[in-house]
Amino acid sequence: MQKAGMIAIVGRPNAGKSTLLNSLLGMQLSIVTPKAQTTRERVLGILTEGEGQIVFIDTPGIHRARDGGLNQFMVDEARGALEAPHLIWYLVDPNSALLHELQVVELLERASAPVILVMNKMDQVGGRFSADRAQKLTEELTQALSDRGVQVQSTHHISGLSQIGTAELLKASWELIPEGPWLFSDPDQASDRPTRFFVAEKIRSRLYYLLGEEIPYSCAVEIESFQENTRPVRIEAVIYVERESQKGMVIGQKGQKIKEIGQSARKDIEEFLGQQIFLGLKVKVLKEWTSNLESLKKIGMKR
Numbered sequence: 001m002q003k004a005g006m007i008a009i010v011g012r013p014n015a016g017k018s019t020l021l022n023s024l025l026g027m028q029l030s031i032v033t034p035k036a037q038t039t040r041e042r043v044l045g046i047l048t049e050g051e052g053q054i055v056f057i058d059t060p061g062i063h064r065a066r067d068g069g070l071n072q073f074m075v076d077e078a079r080g081a082l083e084a085p086h087l088i089w090y091l092v093d094p095n096s097a098l099l100h101e102l103q104v105v106e107l108l109e110r111a112s113a114p115v116i117l118v119m120n121k122m123d124q125v126g127g128r129f130s131a132d133r134a135q136k137l138t139e140e141l142t143q144a145l146s147d148r149g150v151q152v153q154s155t156h157h158i159s160g161l162s163q164i165g166t167a168e169l170l171k172a173s174w175e176l177i178p179e180g181p182w183l184f185s186d187p188d189q190a191s192d193r194p195t196r197f198f199v200a201e202k203i204r205s206r207l208y209y210l211l212g213e214e215i216p217y218s219c220a221v222e223i224e225s226f227q228e229n230t231r232p233v234r235i236e237a238v239i240y241v242e243r244e245s246q247k248g249m250v251i252g253q254k255g256q257k258i259k260e261i262g263q264s265a266r267k268d269i270e271e272f273l274g275q276q277i278f279l280g281l282k283v284k285v286l287k288e289w290t291s292n293l294e295s296l297k298k299i300g301m302k303r
Ligand SMILES: Nc1nc2c(ncn2[C@@H]2O[C@H](COP(=O)(O)OP(=O)(O)OP(=O)(O)O)[C@@H](O)[C@H]2O)c(=O)[nH]1
Pocket: 011, 012, 013, 014, 015, 016, 017, 018, 019, 020, 031, 032, 033, 034, 035, 036, 037, 038, 039, 040, 059, 060, 061, 062, 120, 121, 122, 123, 124, 158, 159, 160, 161, 162
């Protein structure tokens, strides 16, 4: 008998949601960077094992967002993921504060699926935070959720990065997945997203590593063409920035920066696709696109 269910992975920005998803799937599916607010759209990751299938929903970090722009779109993406799952994993960085976590707690109040509280990054206990701190935050969150009528099903202390406690978390979760037909019939399918989405994401992730603090938040990547039948595969992409001044920063002196971005993105994409590619990058200004829902739609961010 087949088993299938959806698990939404939610939490504050930088809690380690995408890292955990990748570690469970055994592949670099969803992009991970050291900067907060990396994931912008929901990404499904499909784990098919024997007769069972879990469809994970990776989500953008929940934060306070101004109305009408990219940040609202991101929080809406996370909120939307809470509508249908069989189970919710609420990921927490133990170094976080209750006050910040309350934004997540408020959203969970309206969700109907059971919640597993997951304290992540436990490989850093004794370093970035103490065991006492992790324990105190666990208790505070359990109480805050319970005060709002959300019963925590169980609590797990894990490290997605070091794969500590992840097998136990998965085992406990399988027990809550109902019998039913798979949601995706091909056991080899890893996501609902097309290859070109992930290619754009790989390029975007390079921007977080190679550009200054703020600029990546003003950047979006769109694939203009993807010619699979040429050898090497030929990919042309546009990096959108919000202002003319940012264009120069992405291109760099004598084009040095864009060259560096292109080279490192190409390596990443080649590893992902398992074949050589040619990558052409252009930089264009789409004025103030992050504060404008219409512009977001234009570059493919819509539901
Ligand atoms: N030490 C440690 N670092 C981790 C762990 N999980 C994630 N990280 C790091 O935390 C940072 C953020 O990880 P992500 O997986 O991008 O976090 P996220 O929750 O998806 O973040 P957003 O997409 O911005 O909401 C990266 O630098 C990761 O390497 C962990 O278990 N241990």
